[in-house]
Amino acid sequence: MIFEFDSAFISPPVRPRETKMRIKFKKQIKVDRSHLVFLRKQDFFLYKTVFEIYKKKIH
Known part of the structure; x- marks a missing residue:
């Protein structure tokens, strides 16, 4: 899973x-x-952890 963040964070x-x-x-x-x-x-562990954080932020 790849998270991409663009320059939208910089703009007001x-x-x-x-x-x-x-x-x-x-x-x-x-x-x-x-x-x-x-x-x-343990790539699965990394994927699972990142996904758990992602899920928490979405909901």
Whole structure:
């Protein structure tokens, strides 16, 4: 699963609350990726963790 974030984060938000949540989500994914580098052999674990965070942010 690949998450792509464009320059929309830099431009002034239409809905400030939503954009803040997205930026927070972006940072969280980066942090989780760096922590899970050690578990590279367990790709399923990385996928599952990222997906769980993604699901929490969506709902």
